[in-house]
Amino acid sequence: xxxxxxxxxxxxxxxxxxxxxxxxxxxxxxxxxxxxxxxxxxxxxxxxxxxxxxxxxxxxxxxxxxxxxxxxxxxxxxxxxxxxxxxxxxxxxxxxxxxxxxxxxxxxxxxxxxxxxxxxxxxxxxxxxxxxxxxxxxxxxxxxxxxxxxxxxxxxxxxxxxxxxxxxxxxxxxxxxxxxxxxxxxxxxxxxxxxxxxxxxxxxxxxxxxxxxxxxxxxxxxxxxxxxxxxxxxxxxxxxxxxxxxxxxxxxxxxxx
Amino acid sequence: xxxxxxxxxxxxxxxxxxxxxxxxxxxxxxxxxxxxxxxxxxxxxxxxxxxxxxxxxxxxxxxxxxxxxxxxxxxxxxxxxxxxxxxxxxxxxxxxxxxxxxxxxxxxxxxxxxxxxxxxxxxxxxxxxxxxxxxxxxxxxxxxxxxxxxxxxxxxxxxxxxxxxxxxxxxxxxxxxxxxxxxxxxxxxxxxxxxxxxxxxxxxxxxxxxxxxxxxxxxxxxxxxxxxxxxxxxxxxxxxxxxxx
Numbered sequence: 001x002x003x004x005x006x007x008x009x010x011x012x013x014x015x016x017x018x019x020x021x022x023x024x025x026x027x028x029x030x031x032x033x034x035x036x037x038x039x040x041x042x043x044x045x046x047x048x049x050x051x052x053x054x055x056x057x058x059x060x061x062x063x064x065x066x067x068x069x070x071x072x073x074x075x076x077x078x079x080x081x082x083x084x085x086x087x088x089x090x091x092x093x094x095x096x097x098x099x100x101x102x103x104x105x106x107x108x109x110x111x112x113x114x115x116x117x118x119x120x121x122x123x124x125x126x127x128x129x130x131x132x133x134x135x136x137x138x139x140x141x142x143x144x145x146x147x148x149x150x151x152x153x154x155x156x157x158x159x160x161x162x163x164x165x166x167x168x169x170x171x172x173x174x175x176x177x178x179x180x181x182x183x184x185x186x187x188x189x190x191x192x193x194x195x196x197x198x199x200x201x202x203x204x205x206x207x208x209x210x211x212x213x214x215x216x217x218x219x220x221x222x223x224x225x226x227x228x229x230x231x232x233x234x235x236x237x238x239x240x241x242x243x244x245x246x247x248x249x250x251x252x253x254x255x256x257x
Numbered sequence: 258x259x260x261x262x263x264x265x266x267x268x269x270x271x272x273x274x275x276x277x278x279x280x281x282x283x284x285x286x287x288x289x290x291x292x293x294x295x296x297x298x299x300x301x302x303x304x305x306x307x308x309x310x311x312x313x314x315x316x317x318x319x320x321x322x323x324x325x326x327x328x329x330x331x332x333x334x335x336x337x338x339x340x341x342x343x344x345x346x347x348x349x350x351x352x353x354x355x356x357x358x359x360x361x362x363x364x365x366x367x368x369x370x371x372x373x374x375x376x377x378x379x380x381x382x383x384x385x386x387x388x389x390x391x392x393x394x395x396x397x398x399x400x401x402x403x404x405x406x407x408x409x410x411x412x413x414x415x416x417x418x419x420x421x422x423x424x425x426x427x428x429x430x431x432x433x434x435x436x437x438x439x440x441x442x443x444x445x446x447x448x449x450x451x452x453x454x455x456x457x458x459x460x461x462x463x464x465x466x467x468x469x470x471x472x473x474x475x476x477x478x479x480x481x482x483x484x485x486x487x488x489x490x491x492x493x494x495x496x497x498x499x500x501x502x
Contacts, residue, residue: 074380077378078379080379088371090372091370091372104279105278
């Protein structure tokens with residue numbers, strides 16, 4: 001479980017996070033949603049330790065990040081898997097080397113064990129046989145799956161995904177969503193997904209946090225969204241004709257799922 | 258602003274010069290950097306050195322056309338010019354252009370494509386991982402490159418002197434052995450070590466702290482080349498004053 005308490009962050013005079021508190025549960029796909037500029041990326045990067053918050057704290061299963069020594073923080077980082085928006089695969093390395101990288105740096109596994117684990121995770125993301133290709137030689141959807149494979153290779157306790165569906169076609173996007181959800185259940189990870197993709201929210205949003213202008217405006221699960229009277233959330237989620245119709249149908253039936 | 262940058266550069270170096278997290282990975286990266294930053298530059302450095310050696314010989318011969326001056330001084334002057342200045346300083350400036358822009362743009366691209374963030378969140382000291390192998394590779398390999406440049410420069414002078422008939426082989430060879438001072442080589446190699454350090458670290462600084470997109474990476478590469486060259490020129494003067502005066 002990850003707990004965030006009263007998180008504040010400003011850049012110059014611009015306050016981006018204004019006292020956000022949230023709990024991200026283990027074994028669930030937790031989603032942070034909101035419009036562009038709502039503070040989602042800063043929030044996620046603060047949890048990853050890439051941005052230092054001005055105030056507040058982040059706790060990983062009771063371990064408060066700010067109170068830990070560098071060695072203890074490094075230990076937590078080894079328990080974290082991250083899928084970046086742009087995948088962040090190392091261009092100079094093959095797919096196999098990319099996935100092996102965390103094992104090379106942090107384990108004493110033998111070459112054969114590393115190879116087996118690479119093949120195992122590639123199989124889990126349905127990408128067998130591309131070990132020797134470079135990131136530039138595979139499609140965007142495949143790159144995303146490789147990024148997921150690299151993120152889970154050390155069995156992370158915490159999995160962070162920043163806009164995992166950006167730039168993907170709807171079919172591949174659903175595949176990626178389901179993959180993340182399956183891995184969350186299989187490894188019992190605390191998964192935090194930063195997104196503004198409505199399909200993802202409806203597909204795998206087990207706990208949703210809605211941010212606006214650096215504030216947490218709402219939280220609930222995907223079925224709660226259809227029955228909320230939060231105007232900002234309604235404007236954000238049901239802005240398209242399709243989702244307005246879906247909402248009407250769900251409200252008429254009285255449940256979603 | 259400049260002081261802030263110098264402070265940031267010093268803090269960067271503090272992170273760079275830490276014990277590698279995995280020595281095996283460090284040495285793998287080191288050999289890769291030796292190839293990228295050093296071995297791949299041998300061809301160009303050799304080509305430039307040979308022809309510049311020839312040009313220096315021709316220019317010296319034209320300026321020493323007084324019949325009272327022994328022709329061996331053409332070889333002597335060529336050797337001095339190449340060892341003291343051309344090979345260590347001007348080859349370093351050329352390397353600052355080739356290697357400096359390569360380092361700044363590769364690290365800068367890693368920054369804007371979040372590859373450095375990926376290293377950081379994994380718990381890897383990204384500066385140590387990315388920059389230390391480059392520094393060690395440059396500092397350990399560039400002296401060899403400069404020695405090759407010295408040899409080929411002097412050899413180019415001999416070939417051109419013979420081809421043009423401006424200096425006879427015997428005169429040239431006598432000249433390059435005339436009052437040979439081994440400290441010249443030491444001085445050149447000390448300069449090379451300092452310049453190699455700049456060539457690896459200054460572009461890394463500009464690449465690592467780049468913000469924005471591909472345009473900014475291009476600008477960072479240009480800035481890296483400019484500031485590396487400026488530092489080479491300034492420290493060339495300082496080291497010459499300290500070591501030769």
